[in-house]
Amino acid sequence: MLAVGGQLASTLVVTGYPAEVTPGWLSPLLNFPGHLDIALHIDPVPNPVAAASLKKQRARLESGRRSGFAQGQLDDPDVEAAAQDAADLAFRIARGEGKLFQVALYLTVHAADEEALAEQVAAVRAVAESLLMNVAPTTYRALPGWLATLPLGIDTLKIRRTFDTAALAACFPFTSPELPLPQGPEGSPTGVLYGLNAISGSPVLWDRYAQDNYNSITLARSGAGKSYLMKQELLRLAFTGVTASVIDPENEYVRLAETVGGRVVALGAQGVRLNPFDLPPPPHSGEAGDLLTRRVLFLHTFLSVLLSSPLSAAEKAMLDRAILATYEHAGITADPRTWTRTPPRLGDLYAALELEAGDTAIELAARLAPYVSGSHAGHFNGPSTVETSGHLVVFALRDLPEEVKAPAMLLALDAVWRQVTERARTGRHLVVVDEAWLLMREGAGAEFLFRMAKAARKKWAGLAVVTQDADDVLASPLGRAIVSNAATQILLRQAPQAVEAIGEQFHLSHGEQEFLLSATRGEALLLAGDRRHKVALISVASAAEHEVITTDPGELAAQLRENEAAYAEAAE
Structure with a gap:
């Protein structure tokens, strides 16, 4: 504890950090309602020094792991995790994806008297521990601790931890867990x-x-x-x-x-x-190419999915001839003036395949039969009956x-x-x-x-x-x-x-x-x-939105009962 003017001050040092953090994770400390000074000291580590240090650290961890294994000891999960983290960090630095920094974080609490100071220190410690940080008081080093949190840029304590670029960026005081607000061309919010x-x-x-x-x-x-x-x-x-x-x-x-x-x-x-054979409306003048060709290509995709297997080269060639013959029989050709005529149906393709010679045409016709005259005939064989x-x-x-x-x-x-x-x-x-x-x-x-x-x-x-x-x-x-x-x-x-x-x-x-x-x-x-x-x-x-979009069976059954009761009451 240190007396500064008419107030007392006590400094806490962060000695342990959580394993993972998100942007804006220090916000609870930055928004602490009391008088709290926070100092973040950052010292970059040259890449050659960082690489050498990580190499020694990996060697030390690997040596300890092998020594324990030779003595019949079980693997230590903490050592395994530390070794994996050190290896990942070394590879990122070698690829130039990040750097290492020496970081120190100090917290100085101010209060008017000893009792208030003790309460404020306890509150700050509680916030820090809720963030999974370990803090310790600067016992016997009150003056260096206070100096470390002044806007002088001097780290008088030098109690530091090594951070990589991503972890340090998450500690930046102005980072936020919020998404950027989408804005329109005139600056008004959208979305x-x-x-x-x-x-x-x-x-x-x-x-x-x-x-x-x-x-x-x-x-x-x-x-x-x-x-x-x-x-x-x-x-x-x-x-x-x-x-x-x-x-x-x-x-x-x-x-x-x-x-x-x-x-x-x-x-x-x-x-x-x-109807899969429907042609889209003719394009505007000078806009698109051959609608019939694009439709034939789509029918190849559709029939491949319908028949539940990729088509061989021979089957594709046979289908191509049969589809073009089907359209031609309906009076639809490459001439755009014919594209408004009534399109053929899946049954017409089946008939065109039956007219073709060869085992390939016979097999394709047999595979199409369930969708033309069999159990699935009503799903795809016929003209379109709905507006979309x-x-x-x-x-x-x-x-x-x-x-x-x-x-x-x-x-x-x-x-x-x-x-x-x-x-x-x-x-x-x-x-x-x-x-x-x-x-x-x-x-x-x-x-x-x-x-x-x-x-x-x-x-x-x-x-x-x-x-x-x-x-x-x-x-x-x-x-x-x-x-x-x-x-x-x-x-x-x-x-x-x-x-x-x-x-x-x-x-x-x-x-x-x-x-x-x-x-x-x-x-x-x-x-x-x-x-x-x-x-x-x-x-x-909202309640109104939830009523419309929920598909929970229990809630739907309850809504049905309420509606039936309302109808019965209205009828009476």
């Missing part, structure tokens, strides 16, 4: 509310349309709240004028569409069908058998892409593919999603991929390419079996992986922009 910051409790606003691309990827285990978060964003984006199309395998978005006056296309219901335009269009696929959900998703995505192309000049659009693993497991379906992810930005549209199976996304090159083309990445609760692969792909720290393992429903990690911005958030919804 929608995603939730509350899990650290500071402040609102998390994010604008996907202010990023390099408008795509997003949402990964979570079943029941973590990924569809809930997506529906919440859709509802809030609607108030900003964004239109949307949703591929919904489980009918989770139907109530939302019905509430906001959207359109529900229930594929699989009686008489509801999309609107400010919110939900393609509900729950009534479809599992065997045809993937080709139906692809057909719905094709219809969505037509709407995206037509709306490109009129406003922003969002395409949501829920349970995308159904399509990602098919090679041709993954390629279609990848092409859409690459081209959506040029049409003022974003692709939002939502899936619970991380392996289908991260285990394939196309899946990883889709992730890398998503400027907005949202991770919710993960299974222990998948968290290691996700941590490697998204460059997550051990603490961030632990957060995903222990996250409750609605808690998420938002990786924004170029991954320099990360924030842990808690999804929040």
Whole structure:
């Protein structure tokens, strides 16, 4: 304790730090309500000195480990962790990815008398310990401790720890756990509310349309709240004028569409069908090339997914001839004037294959038979019977058998892409593919999603991929390419079996992986922009929003009982 003028001062030295920190982790100390001076002394370590020191440290740790092993001792987890950290740090320094610094952190508490000083010191120690820091008083060195916290830049105590660049950046007093506020061209805030910051409790606003691309990827285990978060964003984006199309395998978005006056296309219901041979409207003069050629190429992709196997070269050649013959029989040729004629059907392709000679045509016709005259004939064989335009269009696929959900998703995505192309000049659009693993497991379906992810930005549209199976996304090159083309990445609760692969792909720290393992429903990690911005958030919804977007069976049953009771009371 030191008497300074009419006050007393006591200095604390930080001797231990937490294993992992996040930006703004010192905020509780910086915002301490009492009179507290904080001094951070930083001294850079030259790279040659740092490399030599780390080499000695690694040798010392390895020697101790081998000595213990030779004596029959078990491995010390702390030593193993320290050796791994030292090795990682040495490699980062060798690659020029960071530097080492000698850092000292001192805290000087001021109070009017001894009793108040003791209370203030105890409060500061409690805050520091809540941050997993160890602090010690400068016993018998009160004057050097006070001098170390004066704005003189003199470290009179020299009680230091070694930090790397990333750890030191997180200690910077002006860093914050908040995301940068998205702003429009005139400086006004944009974006929608995603939730509350899990650290500071402040609102998390994010604008996907202010990023390099408008795509997003949402990964979570079943029941973590990924569809809930997506529906919440859709509802809030609607108030900003964004239109949307949703591929919904489980009918989770139907109530939302019905509430906001959207359109529900229930594929699989009686008489509801999309014709894969439909041609899009003719392009404006001088805009696009041959619509028929592009449609034939899409049909190759669609039939590959429908038949559940990649097509061989001979099968592709045979299908190409048969598809062109089918269009020609319907009077549709390369002449743009014929593109408005009634398109053929899947049954016409089957008939064209039967007219072809050879085993390849016979086999393809046999594989198409269930979708033409068999059990699945009503899903794809016939003219389109529904309109697919609107400010919110939900393609509900729950009534479809599992065997045809993937080709139906692809057909719905094709219809969505037509709407995206037509709306490109009129406003922003969002395409949501829920349970995308159904399509990602098919090679041709993954390629279609990848092409859409690459081209959506040029049409003022974003692709939002939502899936619970991380392996289908991260285990394939196309899946990883889709992730890398998503400027907005949202991770919710993960299974222990998948968290290691996700941590490697998204460059997550051990603490961030632990957060995903222990996250409750609605808690998420938002990786924004170029991954320099990360924030842990808690999804929040108003009572009115929750009533519209929840799919919890218990809550839906309670709502149904309340509605029935209200109707009965009104009838009386």
